[in-house]
Structures are given as structure tokens and as C-alpha cells.
Amino acid sequence: MVNTNVTLCGESLSNPIIPASGTFGYGREFSELYDLDILGTFSFKGTTLLPRFGNPTPRIAECPDGMLNSVGLQNPGVEKVLSEEIPNIRKIFRKKVMANVGGFSIEEYAAVVKKLSDVPEIGWFEVNISCPNVHSGGMSFGTDPRLAAEVTRAVKAETDKPVIMKLSPNVTDITAIAAACEKAGADGLSLINTLMGLRVNLRTKKPVLHNIKGGFSGPAIKPVALRMVYEVYETVGIPIVGMGGVQSAEDVVEFMLCGATAVGVGAQNLVDPYASKRIIEDLPRVMKKYNIQSLNEIIGGAHHG
Amino acid sequence: MKQGIFSVKSLERLTNDVYKLVLSGDTSEIRAAGQFINIKIDGLFLRRPISVCDYNDRTVTVIFKVVGKGTEILSKAAENTEFDILTGLGNGYSLENAGDRPLLVGGGVGVPPLYNLCKKLLEKGCRPQVVLGFNQKSEVFLEDEFKALGVPVTVTTVLGDYGKKGFVTDALPKDYTYFYTCGPEPMLKAVYHSTNTSGELSFEERMGCGFGACMGCSCKTKYGSFRICKQGPVLLKEAVLW
Numbered sequence: 388m389v390n391t392n393v394t395l396c397g398e399s400l401s402n403p404i405i406p407a408s409g410t411f412g413y414g415r416e417f418s419e420l421y422d423l424d425i426l427g428t429f430s431f432k433g434t435t436l437l438p439r440f441g442n443p444t445p446r447i448a449e450c451p452d453g454m455l456n457s458v459g460l461q462n463p464g465v466e467k468v469l470s471e472e473i474p475n476i477r478k479i480f481r482k483k484v485m486a487n488v489g490g491f492s493i494e495e496y497a498a499v500v501k502k503l504s505d506v507p508e509i510g511w512f513e514v515n516i517s518c519p520n521v522h523s524g525g526m527s528f529g530t531d532p533r534l535a536a537e538v539t540r541a542v543k544a545e546t547d548k549p550v551i552m553k554l555s556p557n558v559t560d561i562t563a564i565a566a567a568c569e570k571a572g573a574d575g576l577s578l579i580n581t582l583m584g585l586r587v588n589l590r591t592k593k594p595v596l597h598n599i600k601g602g603f604s605g606p607a608i609k610p611v612a613l614r615m616v617y618e619v620y621e622t623v624g625i626p627i628v629g630m631g632g633v634q635s636a637e638d639v640v641e642f643m644l645c646g647a648t649a650v651g652v653g654a655q656n657l658v659d660p661y662a663s664k665r666i667i668e669d670l671p672r673v674m675k676k677y678n679i680q681s682l683n684e685i686i687g688g689a690h691h692g
Numbered sequence: 693m694k695q696g697i698f699s700v701k702s703l704e705r706l707t708n709d710v711y712k713l714v715l716s717g718d719t720s721e722i723r724a725a726g727q728f729i730n731i732k733i734d735g736l737f738l739r740r741p742i743s744v745c746d747y748n749d750r751t752v753t754v755i756f757k758v759v760g761k762g763t764e765i766l767s768k769a770a771e772n773t774e775f776d777i778l779t780g781l782g783n784g785y786s787l788e789n790a791g792d793r794p795l796l797v798g799g800g801v802g803v804p805p806l807y808n809l810c811k812k813l814l815e816k817g818c819r820p821q822v823v824l825g826f827n828q829k830s831e832v833f834l835e836d837e838f839k840a841l842g843v844p845v846t847v848t849t850v851l852g853d854y855g856k857k858g859f860v861t862d863a864l865p866k867d868y869t870y871f872y873t874c875g876p877e878p879m880l881k882a883v884y885h886s887t888n889t890s891g892e893l894s895f896e897e898r899m900g901c902g903f904g905a906c907m908g909c910s911c912k913t914k915y916g917s918f919r920i921c922k923q924g925p926v927l928l929k930e931a932v933l934w
Binding site: 409410411412415416417419420432440441444445446447448449450451452453454456458461595605606654656657658660661 | 695736737738739761897898900903904905908912917
């Protein structure tokens, strides 16, 4: 018997698989397909203080081995999440969920976390300081170590639950942001969010996305994500949720060897709705193949010394 | 929604760039005309959503226009090629409010989903009337199939080289009890403004997943934001913000 258990910021997970925020809604659509309790946990759709429609469409574009999205944090707002989504999550998921929160000001991040702080179904906060699709806030907090630290402190002040800061790859040195978040009290880091991208429609000779630029995700970004997880693992002592282009159980092991404690599955959920389930079911086989008894023991294994 | 493997039973070229593809597989999740399927194509990341033209308990028929890489690959699929397909997506048309004389208005590659709808309305005992619009004679397809169902069909072409010259809105009958439409957005808008009954319009949007998870295809409606793939593609006239 192989052991897939890991511990993320003090909370035990039966396996490290976490469907990533923005690819899993609030779990409803996937709960009709399979039992969500097989997941380590899942990170729900980035939630802001007020309801948001997001950016105008088209906001999806095909790419080689990936996709662009410019959804722009569409969500029903924290009040509706509290009144409708949390009660439904209670019905479809018996484990603790990861609450992804977005914001346009330090005060907004803090306010959303405060409203969700006492929800027993929430095990962790994942704070998105890296959304590339909003014009103010979002990613700007994740590209400046000082602001990233300020958001971290403001959120930490509102909750006793573990706070995981979700980092942007669209920076010169991700380790500087990671270190600033750790120093400000972050309990964990998740990385990477999407990379800024653009595509042009040759027939219209204009960008495919109405928003012009969008977040690039999918298997094409995996090497970039692995490199960043590797670098951040060498810089900080707090756990990392690694993600970016994960398609298989092999990818999960690769992220963990680079230093991830848990692993997000993102865009793959959209093209294969059973992707997360398939990866979980395949993990024991892949562990046996590579002589891994316990996933917990391989975290950071690719590092020297 | 159901994921299944389908194989190409037949592929037929209908016009210069429009193809009819018949796929064999488990169609048990397809429950309404106007629903769509989402096809995984080797070498492409996102699935390609295409509306269902017709289906029975063994096959599903889609008609598509070659507009990019995905549809180009599909247009060259050999017999027995297998595709991973999600079926039973979207809400589809409702037959409930059709009345005795429903009007079906299709434009270009928006015509196909109306075919299965027409069959269902006939089975229900309705007397549908059909208006199909195309740019020109060389682009006309499915006219004969609709006629074979025994319903009145009016074809319009913008160039006027076939049928009635003009747009579909130049050929709408006077008496109808409800309308169903699918086509390019300017046509939907014209139909919306030219009709005097309630009805249903099928919309198109670039999709990520096709099953409601990614929020890629959202649109604003009178009842808030709807995901075209999940709460659509068919919207009630009353929900549309025009």
C-alpha cells in the first residue's frame, strides 16, 4: 500500500490533488460527475466582495497545448457565496474546501476573508494577488513585494485559518514576492497563476480576446511552473501548492519533487471533466512505478543536498 | 453530460465549406433539439462545441462550417476515426410553448439544430413553418431535408440568386404562434425585433469547457448573467437584453 497523505498548513489531505480555482466553479458541475470526496480538497472560484460579471466576451482562446482566458473574476459576490454556495458545498463535499478570494483593494481582501472566516467548511484561504485579467488590483498586488506583504498581513488579521497567497508568474523574481509573503505571516503559497498571453485572429486581424490579453494556462506552462516552484522552495519554509499544466499523476510527482506539498489541477479539468479523478486513481500506479512509498517523503526531492 | 467515444460513420460535403458528420456512439444523454456536443480533437487543447442537427439512439449528426483548425481537421476525418465527445450539453429548445403553428428561422450554420426541432414539433402534432436564410445559392443546405418532412419552407438569399431575395426577416409569415431561431447574432437580433410572439433564440460564444465550469461564455440577460453553455445556448426572448 502506498501512502498519498500530505499535510497542508496543518490540515491533513488524503491526497495532494486540488482542482484549481476558476476551473472548478463551486463544485456543482463536477459533483454531478463524480464523488468530490475523493479529492484532497478543491479551491473554489475566486470570490470578491461584490458580484462581478467579468470582462466582455470573447474571453477564451485556443493556444498550442493550452488556452487563454480573460474571464476577469466573474463570481456572485461573497454574500451569495455564503447564502447559496457554501450550503451547497456542505451537501456535495464532506471535506474542508479552499476558499479563493480576490480583491481590488487591501480592504476588500480583508473584508471578504472576514465574512468567510467563521465558515466551518473552509479549511484554507487562497488569496489571489495574481489575477492578470482585472485592470486594477488583482495582479498588481502580486507583482510588488511590499503590497503582497500588506495584503498578507491584512488578511491574516481577519482569520485564524491558514492563509495561502497565490502568486503571479508575471514578475522578474517570484522568490522576492514569496519571501515577502512568508515574512508577512503567510502560512503557504500557491503558484503559479496564469501567464500573460495574447492571440490574434488572422481573419479579423484583431486580438481574439475582447480584453486583448489573457491568462495562459495548460500543459505548455508546466516547465515554467516547475521552475518557479523549485525556486520558491529554495527560498521559503512554508508549504507550496504547485500548479501549472498538470495533466497526469506523473506531473503531480514532478511538482512534488520540485517542492510542492499539494498540487493544483487547472485547465485540464475543462477539457477532461474527469481529469482530477483520473489523476487521483492513477497516483498509486505511478508511485509504485517510481518506487515511492509515501508522497510526503518526496516533497522537494529534486533539490540537491 | 456524458463522456463517450464516438466513431465516424459518414462524412459528407454539403457546400464549399459545410460538412455533415454522422457519429456512432452512446447518445443517451442527448435529450433536446438545440443541445450541443463538445469534441476533443487530437493536437488541439480545447474541445470544439457543435450543435446537434439530428440524433437517434445510435448516432448523432452535426453539420459544421470550416472556420479554423478544429473544423478543418474534422472535415478530413476518415471513416471509423474515433473522437472523445461530451454529449448532452446545453439546455436545448423547449417544445412546451410552441402552439399550433411555430415558426423556425435559421441562418447559415445556424440552420442545423432546427432540423431535429422540426421533427420533434411534428411528432408533437404542431404544424411548423420554416424560413432559412443564406448568403447565396451555393451556400444553401438542408432545404430538401426540411421539405421531406412535409413542412412549408421558404429560402432567402442575400444575393437573390436563389429563393426570395433578402434576409430571413423579409420572408417571415404573418401567422405563427411562437418562434425558434438560430443563426449569426445580427440575424438573431433582427428576428427578435421582427417577431410579435414569444420565442427562443440560440446563441453562440467561444467556450472553454462547455459544461458550466469556466465562466468563459457568460452573457448578460434580464435575469442576470447566464453561461451560454449551461443556461443556454437557447434563451427565451424575454431573457434577451436587446
